[in-house]
Amino acid sequence: MRDRRHAAAPGQAGPYRAVRAALLRDPRLLLRLGAWSVAETAPALVVGLAVARAIDEGFAAGRPGLGFAWLALLGGAWLTAAVGARQVVVAVGSIVEPFREELLDHVVDGTLRRSAAAGHGPGAAAVARSNLQVELARDALASVITVVRSFAFTVVSVVLGLTTLMPQVLVLVLPPFVVGLCLFLLSLPALARRQRDFIVADERTAGALAAMAGGLRDIAACRAGDRVAADVGRQVARQARAGRSLARVTAMRTASLAVGGWLPVLLILAGAPWLVRHGAGAGVILGALVYVTQSLAPALGNLVQGLGMSGVRLRVTLERVLRSGEPPRPVTARSVPRDAAVELRGVTFAYGPHAEAVISDLDLSVPDGDHVAVVGPSGIGKSTLAALVTGLLRPDSGRVTVGGVPAERVDQASRVLIPQEAYVFRGTLMENLTYLAAAPKPAVEDAVTALGLTSLVARLGGYSAEIHAGLLSPGERQLVALARAYLTPARLVILDEATCHLDPAAEALAEEAFARRDGTLLVVAHRLTSATRARRILVMDGASVQLGRHEELLASCPPYADLAGLWNPSDSQELVP
Structure with missing residues (x-):
């Protein structure tokens, strides 16, 4: 010593x-x-x-x-x-x-x-x-x-x-x-x-x-x-x-x-x-x-x-x-929301004081237990919306709440965001799957079955297999991250193009599993099939937003109809080429 x-x-x-x-x-x-x-x-x-x-x-x-x-x-x-x-x-x-x-x-x-x-x-x-x-x-x-x-x-x-x-x-x-x-x-x-x-x-x-x-x-x-x-x-x-x-x-x-x-x-x-x-x-x-x-x-x-x-x-x-050793600044106490309802009132956000607003005066209500897909052209602000809902970004004006609690004050365990680039750390497969929740093995096995990881577990040699990012493909890393989020107690789940490296069948299996899971699901859609599986669809086109069901939006929302016109159901191509 x-x-x-x-x-x-x-x-x-x-x-x-x-x-x-x-x-x-x-x-x-x-x-x-x-x-x-x-x-x-x-x-x-x-x-x-x-x-x-x-x-x-x-x-x-x-x-x-x-x-x-x-x-x-x-x-x-x-x-x-x-x-x-x-x-x-x-x-x-x-x-x-x-x-x-x-x-x-x-x-x-x-x-x-x-x-x-x-x-x-x-x-x-x-x-x-x-x-x-x-x-x-x-x-x-x-x-x-x-x-x-x-x-x-x-x-x-x-x-x-x-x-x-x-x-x-x-x-x-x-x-x-x-x-x-x-x-x-x-x-x-x-x-x-x-x-x-x-x-x-x-x-x-x-x-x-x-x-x-x-x-x-x-x-x-x-x-x-x-x-x-x-x-x-x-x-x-x-x-x-x-x-x-x-x-x-x-x-x-x-x-x-x-x-x-x-x-x-x-x-x-x-x-x-x-x-x-x-x-x-x-x-x-x-x-x-x-x-x-x-x-x-x-x-x-x-x-x-x-x-x-x-x-x-x-x-x-x-x-x-x-x-770095100074006493940490006081932080706002975090609260457990009463439910997973998402509310945005008059929300405006821009990247910088002189930049044009990416999101402008947005009002949005997502009831507890709803399943909403967010669609729109690339760069329109879908990921920005996801970051605002999770509290990673704060609006320049307006208010974002989850279960009545400001998004930035929501308890970490109450919501989970899966980004496009999934993170896998060096350790066992079980450690990666249960990183956010101390789930028992039966619950882990249920999640693996529900999300389609059975073949991956078998290929790796079981839950005790040592893994790292270089050992898995991008799609496999996304499956591990999805299962990790599935096992958490969080009732608000945001998938920000979190299935973009999966094939359409694997993506459908994962999204349907999360849709059956208790809570609110917000999906930044990568393919139009993700939108058609959702209960409601939020269309962002820069000037305005519109919320509705697939059939309603085809008839009433020209931007969504244009996006749907790019979709070929036979090959399940991406929503935005």
């Missing part, structure tokens, strides 16, 4: 406190990291001194043996650094891995509490947070520790080396280096804000594009393409502005590196005569240049790159991860 005595819970700390807690969890790890960092930065301490002494006291003085001895010392420092670098990686891992585990525990705990409070399972955002953002935070922290540690030990080593070599060189090196470092540190808050703005803008753009892609049929049906494109275009433009703003602040990194890393080189070269007057030889000047170009400038560059990228990413990611 991990020792957490020295670590604050991530949810109780902001990003800085969370990082500090991770670093101070075990001081011995920091001591070990520091010791190996000394070994890793050994070349930064001796590189300039070894080059200077090898030239001035060795080769230039006619003593090549001494020159090679100094170079051998430098080679030994590099070997020591290689060993130290390996151990530094291990030491950093011993710090960041417990940090990652605590973050993951925090996210999982927060996700479960939110799911329990909301009454449904974790969504894609929670999965992305637990998998992607925690890994990003772990990698970013490892990078920050690595570059900050390397920078600090390298700067100390270079200062000690230059002091040993010739203290006067520090006058030419340290002032511009400190100025460049300050420029970079002053730009960090603005850089963090711009990075956060860019991430938020990117997510909003992705959300806008996803919403547009999901509503393409409705957008086309309502001729709202230009308006939706303009809305998405504005979001893309906002992201572009955020990107340009981020780029401008990022340019400060280049300026700080130029001042702090390369201006000292120019000052050493320009100040060479002054150094010579103070007793510097060619080796000292070359050694000073080596210290700056091989140690100091790269260390500053790594710091600028590491903190400018990983540091900002760590702060932004931690802010988002830690928010």
Whole structure:
């Protein structure tokens, strides 16, 4: 069991406190990291001194043996650094891995509490947070520790080396280096804000594009393409502005590196005569240049790159991860409806504030126990209606109730929606069938018989067979999902083209089984045969809706008559080609 005595819970700390807690969890790890960092930065301490002494006291003085001895010392420092670098990686891992585990525990705990409070399972955002953002935070922290540690030990080593070599060189090196470092540190808050703005803008753009892609049929049906494109275009433009703003602040990194890393080189070269007057030889000047170009400038560059990228990413990611542990927002209490009657009064819904309404001022009454099929051209809003009835979408105006309860407040167990793409998880067939209800085996066998899964059960080898989505055809996945819904106690069932991958005979068997089942059945029809089996038919044509029986609608509803005219009973072709 991990020792957490020295670590604050991530949810109780902001990003800085969370990082500090991770670093101070075990001081011995920091001591070990520091010791190996000394070994890793050994070349930064001796590189300039070894080059200077090898030239001035060795080769230039006619003593090549001494020159090679100094170079051998430098080679030994590099070997020591290689060993130290390996151990530094291990030491950093011993710090960041417990940090990652605590973050993951925090996210999982927060996700479960939110799911329990909301009454449904974790969504894609929670999965992305637990998998992607925690890994990003772990990698970013490892990078920050690595570059900050390397920078600090390298700067100390270079200062000690230059002091040993010739203290006067520090006058030419340290002032511009400190100025460049300050420029970079002053730009960090603005850089963090711009990075956060860019991430938020990117997510909003992705959300806008996803919403547009999901509503393409409705957008086309309502001729709202230009308006939706303009809305998405504005979001893309906002992201572009955020990107340009981020780029401008990022340019400060280049300026700080130029001042702090390369201006000292120019000052050493320009100040060479002054150094010579103070007793510097060619080796000292070359050694000073080596210290700056091989140690100091790269260390500053790594710091600028590491903190400018990983540091900002760590702060932004931690802010988002830690928010997942906040207490869940209060959710509206769910209620069990008195029955499965569906009522829509003055319902209007549009995908976006500027889009044309997909459903406009709709009034609809579906009594408890009714069987209604919803038909209409592709993209007319049938799936939108199903989502409104189940509470997945909320109307812009009007009211949707199930058994007198607002649709968004209906208890989860009281209604079930089967979409076109059926979900099957890895597990046994029995686990998949009883996922939504603890049904006894006789009830499962009755459902399997009623819905026509007998041959599938036999092919798989029984209810204990392990299955997954890739093992089943789309039609078989739909049969499993239909049986799963059939076994629930839900009295309101919505089939949103949930039989589209079944052949006409299998579709008829499934729909007739649900029609015999107690409760209200709402079917978004895929074939006209589904409509003819329904007690009543709701026709959606964009301008209005009409509800009636098959024979009545043939005579009174031209859009339905047109749809019926496309149907060839001999081959049971699809309702909409």
